[in-house]
Amino acid sequence: MPCLNEEATLARCILKAAASIEKLQLSAEILIADNGSTDQSITIAESLGARVINVEEKGYGNALYAGIKSSRSKYIIMADSDDSYDFSNLDPFIKKLRDGYDLVIGNRFDGGIEEKAMPFLHRYLGNPVLSFLGRLFFKIPIRDFHCGLRGFNRVSILELDLCTPGMEFASEMIVKSALNDYKVTEVPTKLYKDGRSRRPHLNTWRDGWRHLYFLLMHSPKWLFLYPGLLFFMIGLISYGASLIGELHIGNTTLRxxxxxxxxxxxxxxxxxxxxxxxxxxxKHFDGNNDDILTEIYHIIINRLYIYVLLGVMIFLGGVYILVNTGTFPGTVPKTINTIQLLKTLLSSIICTSFGIQIIFNSFFLGMISKR
Incomplete structure (x- = not known):
C-alpha cells in the first residue's frame, strides 16, 4: 500500500488485508511504502505488524515501484490505503494469478461503485474515455484502466522497467504489459467511499493529462501516423481538385x-x-529486434543519399514553379488572376517545403544512425 498521511484509514486497510490473508491461508506480508508521512501513519502500520519502507522520492509511482522492489513475494496485491478498495474480496485476484496471468486489474464498473465513491467527472468522463483510448491504442481488454486494486507477478512487472513517478504509473503498468505480450485480465471489485477527512492526492486535470500523454507517447500510430494521413489526404485531394476548377462542398465554394x-x-x-x-x-535504436522493424531501418538508412537527392529535386521543382509561371517576387503581372496566383504560390511553397523536410530529415537520420 502506498501511503502519505493516511492515519485516518490505514489501520482499517491493514486489518482488512490481514483478515483476507488469514481467510485465504496465504503466506504473505503487508508492506507499506511510506512517501513522507508526517502524521502517525508509520507508527500505526508498525504497531499492526506491517513492514514499512521509507520512499524519499515523491510520487504515487515512485512509492509503488519502491514497494514492488522491496517485496519478498512471488505475487503482489497493491491498493490505496484510503479504505476505498475491497480487501475482503481478494480471492479472484489470487486465482487469476495462480492461473498464470501476469497482471490482474480490478473493474469497479462491474463490481459496483458506492454512491459518492468516485467523482462525477472521473466516473462518466475521465476513466471511461482514457480506458477506451487504452483499448483502442493497445488492444487491451480492460474497461477500468485506473483501478488502484490490482495483482501481478512481481518478476514480470519488474522486467518492464517501469519509470513514471506519478499517477500515470497505473497506465504504464498496463500498457507495457500489453506491449510485452503479458497475460492481462480483469475481475470485478467494489469501490467504497474513502474514509479520508482531507482532499485526495489525485488532481483531476493534471493527472488526467499525464495519463493521456503517456498513452499517446506509446502509440505513435495514433499520435503521428493516422492524424498525419488524415490531414495529408484531405489536404491533397481537396487542393488537387481545386487546381482543376472551383471546388464546391455543399453550398460552399472554397475561396x-x-x-x-x-x-x-x-x-x-x-x-x-x-x-x-x-x-x-x-524503437530499433532502443534494441527492438522485430524483423519488420529491422528491414524498415535498413531500407531507409542505406538509401539516405537517394532521399537527399529526391528532396533536392522536389525543392527545385517548387522553385521552377515560382520562377517560370510569372509569380517570382517582383515579377507578378498586373493582369494575373488573384486566385490563380495564390494557387501557384502555394503549390511552390508545398513543393519547396517537402524538399526541405526530406533533405533535413535525411541528414538527421544519418547523424543519429552513426551514434
Whole structure:
C-alpha cells in the first residue's frame, strides 16, 4: 500500500488485508511504502505488524515501484490505503494469478461503485474515455484502466522497467504489459467511499493529462501516423481538385483562405508521417529486434543519399514553379488572376517545403544512425 498521511484509514486497510490473508491461508506480508508521512501513519502500520519502507522520492509511482522492489513475494496485491478498495474480496485476484496471468486489474464498473465513491467527472468522463483510448491504442481488454486494486507477478512487472513517478504509473503498468505480450485480465471489485477527512492526492486535470500523454507517447500510430494521413489526404485531394476548377462542398465554394488551410494540412500531415517513421527507428535504436522493424531501418538508412537527392529535386521543382509561371517576387503581372496566383504560390511553397523536410530529415537520420 502506498501511503502519505493516511492515519485516518490505514489501520482499517491493514486489518482488512490481514483478515483476507488469514481467510485465504496465504503466506504473505503487508508492506507499506511510506512517501513522507508526517502524521502517525508509520507508527500505526508498525504497531499492526506491517513492514514499512521509507520512499524519499515523491510520487504515487515512485512509492509503488519502491514497494514492488522491496517485496519478498512471488505475487503482489497493491491498493490505496484510503479504505476505498475491497480487501475482503481478494480471492479472484489470487486465482487469476495462480492461473498464470501476469497482471490482474480490478473493474469497479462491474463490481459496483458506492454512491459518492468516485467523482462525477472521473466516473462518466475521465476513466471511461482514457480506458477506451487504452483499448483502442493497445488492444487491451480492460474497461477500468485506473483501478488502484490490482495483482501481478512481481518478476514480470519488474522486467518492464517501469519509470513514471506519478499517477500515470497505473497506465504504464498496463500498457507495457500489453506491449510485452503479458497475460492481462480483469475481475470485478467494489469501490467504497474513502474514509479520508482531507482532499485526495489525485488532481483531476493534471493527472488526467499525464495519463493521456503517456498513452499517446506509446502509440505513435495514433499520435503521428493516422492524424498525419488524415490531414495529408484531405489536404491533397481537396487542393488537387481545386487546381482543376472551383471546388464546391455543399453550398460552399472554397475561396482564398481555404487554399491556405489546405496547403497547411498537406505540409503538417507530411511532417507527421515522417515523425511516425522516426518513432519506428527509435524503437530499433532502443534494441527492438522485430524483423519488420529491422528491414524498415535498413531500407531507409542505406538509401539516405537517394532521399537527399529526391528532396533536392522536389525543392527545385517548387522553385521552377515560382520562377517560370510569372509569380517570382517582383515579377507578378498586373493582369494575373488573384486566385490563380495564390494557387501557384502555394503549390511552390508545398513543393519547396517537402524538399526541405526530406533533405533535413535525411541528414538527421544519418547523424543519429552513426551514434
Amino acid at each position: 482564398l483562405n481555404s487554399f491556405v488551410y489546405l496547403s497547411f494540412l498537406i505540409i503538417v500531415g507530411f511532417q507527421s508521417i515522417l515523425f511516425y517513421f522516426f518513432s519506428l527507428l527509435r
